[in-house]
Amino acid sequence: MLKLLDLLSAVALLVWGTHIVRTGILRVYGANLRRVLSHSVQRRPLAFAAGIGVTALVQSSNATALLVTSFVATGLMALSPALAIMLGADVGTALMARVLTLDLSWLSPLLIFFGVILFLTRKQTRLGQLGRVFIGLGLIILALQLIVAAATPMTQAKGVKVLFSSLTGDVMLDALTGALFAMISYSSLAAVLLAATLATSKVISLKVALCLVIGANLGSGIVALISSASQNAAGRRVALGSLLFKLAGCALALPLVGPLAKWVDGWPFRTQELVIAFHVLYNAVRCLACLPLTHHMARFCTLVMPDRETPETTARPRHLDPAALDTPSLALVNAVRETLRMGDIVEQMLNYLPQVIHNGDALIAKQIRKLGDDVDALHTGIKLYLARMPREDLGERDSQRWAEVIELTINLEQAGDIIEHMLGAIQDKKTSRSRSFSRNGLEEISALHAQLVSNLRLSLSVFLNGDQEGAKRLRRAKQRFRLQERRFAHSHVERLRQQVVQSIETSSLHLDLISDMKRLNSLFCAIAYAVMEHPESAGKDSDELLDELADMEREEREAADFGEPPAERKTGAFADHEVIHSPARDAS
Template identity: 60%
Template sequence: MLTLMHLVSAVALLVWGTHIVRTGVLRVYGARLRRWLGGRMNRVVAFGAGTGVTALVQSSNATALLASGFVADGLMPLATALAILLGADLGTALMARVLTLDLSWLSPLLVIVGVPLFLSRKQSRAGQLGRVALGLGLILMALEQIITAMGPITEARGVQVLFASLTGDLLLDALVGALFTLITWSSLAAVLLTATLAATDVLSLPVALSLVVGANVGSGLLALMNTSLHNVAGRRVALGNLLFKLLGLALVLPLIPLLAQRMPALPFDNQDLVIGFHVAYNGLRCVLFLALTGPMARLTRRLMPDRPDGADDRARPRHLDPDALDTPRLALANATREVLRMGDTVETMLDAIVEALRNERVGSDRDLGALDDELDELYTGIKLYLARVSRAQLQESDRRRWSQVVEMSINLEQAGDQMEHMMEKVRDRKTARRRSFSDSGLQELIDLHGLLKANLRLGLSVFLSGDEESARQLLMEKNRFRARQRQLSHAHLERLHRKVVESIETSSLHLELIGDMKRLNSLFCAVAFTALEGLEDEGDRRGRPAPQ
């Protein structure tokens, strides 16, 4: 029993070591790796980029997430992303080769250097590199412990029977390899474990080779699971990657009995044979399929088509036409339409808040969390779309408009976050605790909410038209709102003085909601300042008096 616990702990240490190496590299070089992968590249360069990035982070799944995210945001062609993932498969195979070299002298050195460096300088780059060194040391140490623990285990009759049951069906063995990857959440850990078991003669060579092929399929399943929250475009990357792995399995699995007969003649032990097969298999498969990334991209589009317009998710941007990017003014108009959609969502969220103030329960159809997610989706689409607009081609007035669109989308996204927090306060302190506002207090909040909603509509009008009179009216309404907010705060304090029970129970919530509405009002009215600044700059440029 104790030996089994040592084995399980060594496997857990192996998984943990790969995890902290991956996170350490991403924290230090994550931004550079994203820029590297996000650049324009052909299939061969993309293949090399995927190999290099995966060799650094020791996880093809991390590379898959990055590439899928780029495709989901429209920043990378699907065929290029598939080439990156083919390179990622080769990168993780090469790292498996490196980690199975005789590096027993290196593991204690890496741990001795990594631990004090990480603990003393956690937030610095040197500290994160110490984290990477520590992770590599743990991986090598875990492999040694697995070999040591497997000695007595292999002598057990039950274990021998268990692993002997894997020798009859190669497809079943591949399925077990895929399960190994899903359990350890890392194809690298699964392959290293398989090679180690083969080295101790726990696994026969045909079984080990089948497990390796299955581990590759398991990594494709992991990528598909990890990208489940992406849009359809992003999920196609993982689907294409999985289809490539399944096609490779179908091609190589019938050859495994022949390979298992010929490979023992090579002057290597079983561990080196398994790892060598892993590298050769992924190298040949990936190079062969690199020419098929285009057809695979077309196939995945057929298997996973875009949703019809009528069935599209409400949050998905509708007007950000990539073909309009060559005409900056048209692109700005498209982005403006999406900002107005954000405004409609914010208004819906405001209505949900006032409904929560009036009622004890709020229906799930008015869930602000989902609405805030819609806002985030629209904001991300607008931001990435405008980032692709060449500002060098914009005239001065268009540059100001570009800035206005960006600032308005930021303000509305922040307003969504603020309202989500407001709803949490209402549910936690009012609805959950069955407390109610006083009649006068509730009416005051509803009145202030009405002013806030009116200012949102006026702010969207100013954003759309840039009208000077409307902008000045919005500033007047902002001042009026602030005066009303101060008046209502004083009125609430007066009710506390009169010891109104409902006001005492909801006092902190009442004052916090008033303060939250004040901040929302500032976000809605900020567009007036940018509109007036633009008019003043235009007046200066034309040599006429600035608006007073």
């Protein structure tokens, strides 16, 4: 029993080592790997080679499958080249199995030693993450040694012989066992390495090991299909096509396993080398034979798994019509409409927030987080839509509008994150500790919240109409908000001096909420500066400009009366503009 536990722990260490290597490589080179895969779609041989290279690095065809399905699900890659990449991924994982079965026992302690040093000393750097990869490789090699050490004495144990006696004749049962282990370990590589090691230790026969190898490949396809369940139909087709290719290879290869095992059993090679060589040869032949069929498989998968309307868990863009991209002015109108919808969702989040502040309503908090996910989804959709728009076809005004849309969507996305942060702070510092604001403190937060919602509505109106007068009102509203925020902060400090217990208990949360509202106000009001920088605003007469300067200087003097440090006071029509950098101004 103890030896069996040793074997299971060694297998767990092997699985953990492959996981560490995969996550470490993706953290260091994830963006580069995604770029290689997304660009390798012109020709099938190139896509096939990209799949081999990426999978050899991350040591997991499942990780490659997740990347590819996400590309297809978002429309960045067609199904046919994605299937070619998946075929290359199967060959890549087979090649890595061959590398890891070499006699590398001397390398394991070195990799672990230097990997730990790099990871602990430079944890937050790329070099530290490479140290994590070294640790994973060292653990894989060490685990293989432990599996051999644990399996060798088990060959004579009666219980073990009974356990593996069922894997001696039925090729279908053996293949299903290999598939099951690959699914449990989430790695066909781990399943193949274990089969090779057990065959070397004579725990299982060569025929059983070959069946386990075929089943392990099938299991990785099932895992990929399960992992793609959250994707849309386009993403799931990738996993379905890859699984069908593996099923075809399994059906053709299993009847030949028995004669093949008898033929090679007398060869002067180690059993482990024979198993790994079969794994490489099986995947290479199967994938090369299937490579010309990717177009046909893509059509078949599209017929079997058509696009269907599914209940939306997050908001999807409604107005971003790809067909309008050929007409930039129309595409900009679509982007503006979607941005206004994004602003409406942020306003919903703001309107729900007082209910959490007053009552700590968990259901409302959940709804706010759901709306935050909607904001992120719309931000991604608008951003990708604008990126596909041909900028060289835009006139000066349309280019300015393009920059305004980008700026506002970024600000709204950041606003959604800030509101979620405010929600977390309320639940952590107030609701969970059963604390409450003082009456005056609650009135101050409510007043700031009402002014914040009003400024958001005004900013969306200014964005839609490009109204110069509205932009001036929004700029003045921003300044009034700042004055009121300072006044309330001073009032709160005065309550602390008076030893108001509720104010003392909620002081940190109170000041954090005021600070977050100030940041939200700056994000909402930034559009005013972009609108006032339009070329048509440059033609105003000097008297009008002098009047605006005088108004701004008067507001600054009022701000100084509330104790603002001199270093923060500025004069000029665009004072305090440094809070939010305007992409519109950069574009012009």
